[in-house]
Amino acid sequence: MKKLIYLDYASTTPMDERVLKKMNNYFTINGIFGNPSSYLNIFGIEAKNSVEKARCNIANIIGSKKEEIIFTSSATESINLAIKGIININNSYYQKNIITSISEHKAVLETCYYMQKLGIKIIYLKNSNIGSINLNDLKEKITNNTILVSIMHINNEIGTINDIKYIGNICKKKNIVFHVDATQSIGKYQLNLKKINIDLLSFSAHKFYGPKGIGVLYIRNNKKKFKINPLIHGGGQENGIRSGTLAVHQIIGISEALNISVREINEEKKRIKKLKQQLWDGIKNINGIYINGDLKNSSPYIINIGFKKIFNKILMIEMKNIAISASSACISNTHTSHVLKSLGLTKNLIQSSIRFSFGRFTTKKEINYTIEYLHSTIKKIRKKY
Ligand code: PLP
Numbered sequence: 001m002k003k004l005i006y007l008d009y010a011s012t013t014p015m016d017e018r019v020l021k022k023m024n025n026y027f028t029i030n031g032i033f034g035n036p037s038s039y040l041n042i043f044g045i046e047a048k049n050s051v052e053k054a055r056c057n058i059a060n061i062i063g064s065k066k067e068e069i070i071f072t073s074s075a076t077e078s079i080n081l082a083i084k085g086i087i088n089i090n091n092s093y094y095q096k097n098i099i100t101s102i103s104e105h106k107a108v109l110e111t112c113y114y115m116q117k118l119g120i121k122i123i124y125l126k127n128s129n130i131g132s133i134n135l136n137d138l139k140e141k142i143t144n145n146t147i148l149v150s151i152m153h154i155n156n157e158i159g160t161i162n163d164i165k166y167i168g169n170i171c172k173k174k175n176i177v178f179h180v181d182a183t184q185s186i187g188k189y190q191l192n193l194k195k196i197n198i199d200l201l202s203f204s205a206h207k208f209y210g211p212k213g214i215g216v217l218y219i220r221n222n223k224k225k226f227k228i229n230p231l232i233h234g235g236g237q238e239n240g241i242r243s244g245t246l247a248v249h250q251i252i253g254i255s256e257a258l259n260i261s262v263r264e265i266n267e268e269k270k271r272i273k274k275l276k277q278q279l280w281d282g283i284k285n286i287n288g289i290y291i292n293g294d295l296k297n298s299s300p301y302i303i304n305i306g307f308k309k310i311f312n313k314i315l316m317i318e319m320k321n322i323a324i325s326a327s328s329a330c331i332s333n334t335h336t337s338h339v340l341k342s343l344g345l346t347k348n349l350i351q352s353s354i355r356f357s358f359g360r361f362t363t364k365k366e367i368n369y370t371i372e373y374l375h376s377t378i379k380k381i382r383k384k385y
Contacts, residue, residue, distance in 0.1 A: 210257030
């Protein structure tokens, strides 16, 4: 068996051992296992204190207040809560609209599609040819009836970066609520919400070496501007916005994972940028190869490469000891990529594209191996088919 190499960090990351070690104290009778809502017994108090410490830590890191952090089960849940929760069932939303972009993650697009069925108009912004939204287009599309703008920071398929600071300023001027899907950027980019006008921000731990099953929705405390209504009703946890017993071990996990990521952010980003460049330099002379998106104006953690006349699924089968991805993990089994389509790629070109994504445990040696393997496999496929 050849060595296994993981280059699919954008779909999920392995948990960091240091995170697991911290979490291990929160399961058993010898640890802090209590229910944080049981505030009259010592087990509950201990658990509640741990949760609030973690909440404070996350708030400090992203530049928010601790009451503005709501724990959820995933970025998908946070996104649903942000977009659906903006609606107050007592108000009329006739002729109101939400603005988003065609290359958002399915968590945003499918939620918007659901809102459309409720009668809200959804306005989709188109991309530039490198995949970021057109800011003038956004300015033109905002109307007095716009209730929300939802734009992702980093695209999960091609790594394109949207200028969320600029968009935040546009939304602030027009007094419109701004939601950011920061699932691919938290832990990799240092966002300071004191300096950026973001009202709602979604992310999850499993993209930065924390556990799966825990996410955050940041909700700016601005009662005059908007209110988020709950989707899950029950015991009133999380200020009544998200009921359900808090998963203390997961909350400890996301907090510790964020701590480590932020502590190592600059060094790690520098190292990973070099790995991305190394991969591209090593294969860019292969015939019929090109980048989807842009090499420079994109996240160092993601590169999406097209291999003309090579079917991506065949390349993936031939290279099965290297974990790469045909597109986003959420759509790779069902549809062709809507993100690549938004760049104007034909179906054939979409089916010739592969996402490589890098992370904490990727090494130079692994990239060298991938380069050699890509050269030989492409030669083999072009001879065979
Ligand atoms: N948004 C983006 C940009 C993503 O990359 C993902 C996951 O791939 C999600 C949302 C959904 O995240 P989760 O798996 O935590 O629900």
